[in-house]
Structure formats: C-alpha cells, structure tokens
Amino acid sequence: MTLRKWFHLFWTTLVLGMLASTLIGLILQFSDRDFTVIGVSAVGFNVANMILGGATISVLSQMGFFAYLIVRFIMMGLIRSKTVWDMLQLAVVIVVLFDLVYLRYSNFAKAGSDTILSYFLMPVILLGISIGVSYWKMKMTNKIAFIPTLFFMVAVTVCEAVPALKLDNTASNWFMLAPLLVCNAWQILILHKILENKKS
Template sequence: MTLRKWFHLFWTTLVLGMVVSLVIGLILQYSDQEFSVMGLSAVGFNVMNMLLGGATISVLSQMGFFAYLIVRFIAAGIIRSKKVWDLLQLTVVIVALFDLAYLRSTNFEGSGTFISYSILPLIILIISLGVAYWKMKLTNRNAFIPTLFFMSAVTILEAVPALKLDNAASSFFMLAPLLVCNAWQILILHKILENKKS
C-alpha cells in the first residue's frame, strides 16, 4: 500500500464517519429532545460536536482495521491451516455476539431481558452477513469469514465505550458510524491493494 492510497482510505473513511455521525446525531436530536452530545443542547454546537465525534469514531474504526490486518497477518504465519483459522474466527464471532447480549443483560439487570439485549447482536450479525456476502461477491468466497469476523467481533470490540452504557441512543450514535466505516474499509480494500500489472 502506498502513502497516496493510505491517504485516500484515511480521508474517505474520515468524511464518511463524520457524515454518518451528523445524520444519526440530528435524527436522534430531533426524535429525542433529551439527546445531547457531551451534555450540551445548542443545535449549532451539537453539530460541531457530532462532526468531531464522527471523526473520532472513524479514526477508531481505522485503528481497529489496521490492528485486524496485523493480527490476521501474524495469525496466518502461526496458524498454517486455513480451516483452523476460519473455525477460530467463527468461534470468536459467536462468543462476541453471545457475550454482547449476555454481559449487557447481567450488567444492566432490571432494565431488560436477555431477549431484549439480543436484538443488537442480531442486527450486527445481519449487517455483518450482508457485508460479508457483498465482499465475497466482489472478490472470492475466501473473503466471507474474515469479513464476517471483522464486521462483527472487531466492531463490537471498538464499540465497547458506548456499549458499557445502558443507553440505546449512545449505542446507536457510535455503532452506526463504526459499521459504515468498517464496511467501507473492508469493501474497498481489494481495490486499493489492486496491482495494475495483474
């Protein structure tokens, strides 16, 4: 990857995160009058905070993406069998999705049931399956499980600060840009790394 390609990925992801955060933030602000970013309620000030929040979330997404690429590179060197690596990734996906529902239902006892806390992992799983299928269509079938792993397990790990709160608005405000930025990065990766000679 050249510096120019990395700049393209960085800036497009940054702008995408800012736009999605602004749209989601404005929807949340106008649908829930109590919603405010950083405890401030002035709309103009909130717009700036939403843009800055989106930029921060997009940078977090990019850090998670490059961390995943490094871990994947190291794991491919240690675990020689593709089947074992794929099974390990699927196991982590299942554990991450289950823990997202289970740990939140036990930590926030009284505010919901395990079934109500299972809705968010189910939404993340559906989006992850859709992006993984799309990536598989763009490249090859070997991209399905790594994309599913990145879109679900890595996104959940990146969203831990918002998931620690029992607040749907904060979870939605952080997860929506994260999912969009992660999907953008994983879907465009093969185009950025494409060698023009091949």
C-alpha cells in the same frame, strides 16, 4: 499500499465517519429529546460535536482495521490450516455476539422490567449488517473472503465500540456503533480495490 492510497483510504473513511455520526446524531436528537452530545441541547453546537465525534470514531475504526490486518497476518503465519483459522474466527464471532447479549443483560437489566429478548436487538442488527457486508465482499472478490469479513465486522466493531457499550444508553450505543459499522464496511469493501488485487 502506497502513501497516496493510504491517504485516499484515510480521508474517505474520515468523511464517511463524520457524515454517518452527524446523520445518526440528528436522527437520535430529533427522535429522543433527552439525547444530547456533551450535555448541550443546542442543535448547531451538537452538529459540530457530532462531526468531531464522527472524525474521532473514524480514526478509531482505522486503527482497528490496521490492527486487524496485522493480527490476521501474524495468525495466518502461526496457523497454517485455513480451516482451523476460519473455525477460530467463527468461534470468536459467536462468543462476541453471546457476550453482547449476556454481559449487557447481566450488568444493565432492571429486575422485573427488562427481558433478555430486548438485549438481542443490537446483536441481531449487527449480525445482519455484517452478513450483508460479508456477502458483498465475497461477491466482489471470492468466497474465502466471507468469514474474515464477518469476523472483522462483528468482533472488531464490538471491540472498538466497548466505550459506548459500557453505558446503559441505547442512543449512545448507536451513536458510536453506526459510524463504526459504516467506516469498517467501507474499509473492508474498498481494500482489494486500493491494493488492486481483486482475488486476494
């Protein structure tokens, strides 16, 4: 990874994060009149804040990506068996998806009005997108890339989105999750091209 390659990854991810947050922010603003960024409903002011928010989210995504690469490198040195490492990653994915339903339901559900099924929508969408990105990565590289990509797209994305997930607000959740998914997908899919190692 040279400085020039890192700059390319940084700026492209930054631009994608700003575009994704602006797009999802405008969709949320025009579909939900109560949705505002920092409490101001003026569209022009909100667009500027959406762009800045997207830039911040993209930097958070990049920090999570490099943290994941470091943790993965360390764990692969500690756990020599690829099968054990893959099973551990799958177990974490299952726990994260379960917690995404259970913890949000137990903390935010209103007695008599909310059902647990309504809390399954976000994890199902997240899992569907993650499986699609993992399959795409596997097709571009090789079959052993599926589980690490799935782990990154589910577990790391949810960890990065914790500030928004602590709020009982669907619009805020998607305003943070959508740019994170775009940025994380971009980084994991472009990594082998940047490193010029198609089968690693």
